[in-house]
Amino acid sequence: QVQLVDSGGGLAQPGGSLRLACAASRSTFSPSAMAWFRQAPGKEREFVAALSWRINRTYHTDSVKGRFTISRDNAQNTVYLQMNSLKPEDTAVYYCAATWITNWPPTSRLEYTYWGQGTQVTVSS
Numbered sequence: 001q002v003q004l005v006d007s008g009g010g011l012a013q014p015g016g017s018l019r020l021a022c023a024a025s026r027s028t029f030s031p032s033a034m035a036w037f038r039q040a041p042g043k044e045r046e047f048v049a050a051l052s053w054r055i056n057r058t059y060h061t062d063s064v065k066g067r068f069t070i071s072r073d074n075a076q077n078t079v080y081l082q083m084n085s086l087k088p089e090d091t092a093v094y095y096c097a098a099t100w101i102t103n104w105p106p107t108s109r110l111e112y113t114y115w116g117q118g119t120q121v122t123v124s125s
Helices: none
Strands: 004-007 010-012 018-022 031-037 046-052 059-062 069-073 078-083 092-099 120-121
Touching: 004 092, 010 059, 018 031, 018 092, 018 120, 031 069, 031 078, 046 078, 059 069, 069 092
Parallel strands: 010 120
Antiparallel strands: 004 018, 018 078, 031 046, 031 092, 046 059, 069 078, 092 120
16 A cells, blocks of 8 residues: 655745645555646546656646656655646646556556545635
């Protein structure tokens, strides 16, 4: 069993930045990939970005390309989402997730086994 703990959400102004973190509770942790999803009120949970755990590659959905960056701290088993140039439409609860499915890029929520509890990001002036 793996527990993922999301943190780093909060309130930001349009054009501002936030950095989310997702820490895995188990030191021996080797999924195929980790990802960030988000869910706005009344909407489906949508894919944001994924990072391959064993190969140096990442994938970002078009709406966040050039603004968001997914990365990893190998020593801490922690995945980050650096969010720059935030827009009001980025407002959502953000969730990290882990998968052992080797399909790439793993953009479907159905491919993920473990989820964080979510962290709220609100972009507003």
